[in-house]
Amino acid sequence: MTTINHQERWTRVKGRLRAEVGEDIFSSWFARMELESVESETVRLSVPTRFLKSWIQSHYAERVLACWQGEEPLVRRIDLSVRSAMMRPATVALRNAAAAPAVSRIEPAPTGFGMVNGHSALSAPPATTAGHDGIGGSPLDPRLTFDSFVVGRSNSLAHAAAKQVASARRGDPVMFNPLYVHASVGLGKTHLLQAIAWAGNAGGERRVLYLTAEKFVYGFVSSLRTQTTMAFKEVLRTTDVLLIDDLQFLQGKSTFAEFSHTLNAMIDAGRQVVVAADRPPLDLENLDDRVRSRLAGGLVVEMGSFGEDLRLEILQSRVTSARSHHADFDVPAPVLSFIAKSVTHNGRDLEGALNRLLAHSKLTGQPITMELAEREIRDLVRPQEPRKVKIEEIQRIVARRYNVSRGDLLSSRRTANVVRPRQIAMYLAKTLTLRSLPEIGRRFGGRDHTTVLHAVRKIENLVGNDLALAEEIEAIKRELQE
Ligand SMILES: Nc1ncnc2c1ncn2[C@@H]1O[C@H](COP(=O)(O)OP(=O)(O)OP(=O)(O)O)[C@@H](O)[C@H]1O
Known part of the structure; x- marks a missing residue:
C-alpha cells in the first residue's frame, strides 16, 4: 500500500477519534500524533513527548486501536513512540523517503539543552546545570528564531511583546x-x-531558560528523587x-505548588516569565485560582488562526530558506497560492x-505542478471547523444584547432583567463550549453546578415553547460565530 493510502487512512482514523472524544480532548492529546509507518498488523505512531505517550497509552490506547480497526480490520497493535524534538516537523512522506533531505537542515544543539547563558547557545551549558540532567532546559530548534517568524495580523501583538522581552x-x-x-x-x-531563547542568547547577559511543562515536571521530580531540589530551585x-x-x-499536585512558588518568586524579584x-489562563482547570489570576495579571495575548496572506508569506519564506540548501527547489506562485488557500x-x-513537495521533487526530479500539489496535499485539506466560542465572549455578547453589564451576569443580583440573560448565557456556555457544569459555574461568579444545570434546563424548556426566545438565541449564536 502506498504512503498516501496510509496517510488517507490515518486522516480518517483521526476523524473518528475527533468525533469520539470531541475537539477539546482531540486537540489536547492527539493533534500532535503522527503516523510513522504501517507494517502488516502494526501501526507505528509517534508523539513529541514522553508525557503524551504515557497519557495516551494509559487513557486512550484501546480507543486508538479501535479507530484504526474501524478503518483497517487487520491492524492488531499500535506501537507508540516518542519522536525526537529535533525531528518535529518531518512528515511521513519525508521520513519514508530515506534519501530526501529535510527542507532545512536541523542540527541538534550539541549540549542537548536549551539553557543559554550569555555565551553561545551551542556552547556547553553553564556550570549550574552540569551534572543535573533534570535541570537543563528543553532542546532548542535552531530554525525557530525571530528571523524565520512571519508576522501578520493574528500574531503581531504577541510578536511585538516577545521582541520586547527578548531585547x-x-x-x-x-x-x-x-x-x-x-x-x-x-x-x-x-x-x-x-x-x-535564541535572541536572549545573542543579547549576551541574561540567563534564559526554555522549558516545556513536561520538562519542568521531569526536572522537579527527578531532582526530588536524587535529592537535588535545592539545585533545581x-x-x-x-x-x-x-x-x-x-x-x-x-501535572501533579506538588509540581503545581512548585510552579506557583517559582512563578511568584520570579515575578516578585522582577525577573521575566x-x-x-x-x-x-482562566481555562487552565488544573491550576488553582491564585496561580490562574497571577498568570492573567501580566499581559495575556492570543494568537489567532492564520489568514490566507500570512499562510502565503510563511510558505514563501519556507521556500526561500529551503532554497539555500536545495537550489533547484522551485514552487510556482500559483501552487503556493493554492496551498495557502487550501491548507x-x-x-x-x-x-x-x-x-x-520537496521530497517529491528531490526523489523524482520532476517539476512541481498544480496537479502534483493537489495529489500530495489532499489529506491536509480539512473542512473548516466552526469557530471555537469562549465563555467571556458569550457573556459579553449576551450582556450587550440585554443591556446589562458583564459584571451583572457574574454578580449575585436576582432581578428579572439579570436572571434571564444570565440563564441564557449559561445555557449557551453549556451548549457551545466543552466546559463542564462546575467550570461554567465557576466562570459565572463562583456558582454551584446545580445552578448552571437549572439554568440550562430552564432555557431548554423555554426555547421549545417560545419562538421569539428561540430566534433571539439563534441570533446570539450567529453573532458568536462571526
Ligand atoms: N508566524 C510564523 N512564521 C513562521 N512559521 C510559523 C509561524 N507560526 C507557526 N509557524 C511554524 O508552524 C509550525 C508549528 O508551530 P509551533 O510548533 O510553534 O506551534 P505551537 O503553537 O507551539 O503548537 P503546539 O500547540 O502543538 O505546541 C512550526 O514549524 C513553526 O515554525
Whole structure:
C-alpha cells in the first residue's frame, strides 16, 4: 500500500477519534500524533513527548486501536513512540523517503539543552546545570528564531511583546510579567518562545531558560528523587528569563505548588516569565485560582488562526530558506497560492505540505505542478471547523444584547432583567463550549453546578415553547460565530 493510502487512512482514523472524544480532548492529546509507518498488523505512531505517550497509552490506547480497526480490520497493535524534538516537523512522506533531505537542515544543539547563558547557545551549558540532567532546559530548534517568524495580523501583538522581552537588558524594568501567549495547536507558540531563547542568547547577559511543562515536571521530580531540589530551585531562581511552553500539560499536585512558588518568586524579584499554552489562563482547570489570576495579571495575548496572506508569506519564506540548501527547489506562485488557500489549519500542516513537495521533487526530479500539489496535499485539506466560542465572549455578547453589564451576569443580583440573560448565557456556555457544569459555574461568579444545570434546563424548556426566545438565541449564536 502506498504512503498516501496510509496517510488517507490515518486522516480518517483521526476523524473518528475527533468525533469520539470531541475537539477539546482531540486537540489536547492527539493533534500532535503522527503516523510513522504501517507494517502488516502494526501501526507505528509517534508523539513529541514522553508525557503524551504515557497519557495516551494509559487513557486512550484501546480507543486508538479501535479507530484504526474501524478503518483497517487487520491492524492488531499500535506501537507508540516518542519522536525526537529535533525531528518535529518531518512528515511521513519525508521520513519514508530515506534519501530526501529535510527542507532545512536541523542540527541538534550539541549540549542537548536549551539553557543559554550569555555565551553561545551551542556552547556547553553553564556550570549550574552540569551534572543535573533534570535541570537543563528543553532542546532548542535552531530554525525557530525571530528571523524565520512571519508576522501578520493574528500574531503581531504577541510578536511585538516577545521582541520586547527578548531585547530587554538585565536591570531594565520588566514591562509585562508574566507574558502569557495562547493559541490553538501549531500557530507558533513554541516558535515564539524559542525565538526569545535564541535572541536572549545573542543579547549576551541574561540567563534564559526554555522549558516545556513536561520538562519542568521531569526536572522537579527527578531532582526530588536524587535529592537535588535545592539545585533545581537554585537554577530556576538564578534564571533571568524563564520560558515555559505547553503549560496545559503541567501535572501533579506538588509540581503545581512548585510552579506557583517559582512563578511568584520570579515575578516578585522582577525577573521575566513567559508562558505559552493552548488556552487562556482562566481555562487552565488544573491550576488553582491564585496561580490562574497571577498568570492573567501580566499581559495575556492570543494568537489567532492564520489568514490566507500570512499562510502565503510563511510558505514563501519556507521556500526561500529551503532554497539555500536545495537550489533547484522551485514552487510556482500559483501552487503556493493554492496551498495557502487550501491548507488552512496550522503552521505544521503548511510545513508538511512543503516537505512533501520537496521530497517529491528531490526523489523524482520532476517539476512541481498544480496537479502534483493537489495529489500530495489532499489529506491536509480539512473542512473548516466552526469557530471555537469562549465563555467571556458569550457573556459579553449576551450582556450587550440585554443591556446589562458583564459584571451583572457574574454578580449575585436576582432581578428579572439579570436572571434571564444570565440563564441564557449559561445555557449557551453549556451548549457551545466543552466546559463542564462546575467550570461554567465557576466562570459565572463562583456558582454551584446545580445552578448552571437549572439554568440550562430552564432555557431548554423555554426555547421549545417560545419562538421569539428561540430566534433571539439563534441570533446570539450567529453573532458568536462571526
Ligand atoms: N508566524 C510564523 N512564521 C513562521 N512559521 C510559523 C509561524 N507560526 C507557526 N509557524 C511554524 O508552524 C509550525 C508549528 O508551530 P509551533 O510548533 O510553534 O506551534 P505551537 O503553537 O507551539 O503548537 P503546539 O500547540 O502543538 O505546541 C512550526 O514549524 C513553526 O515554525
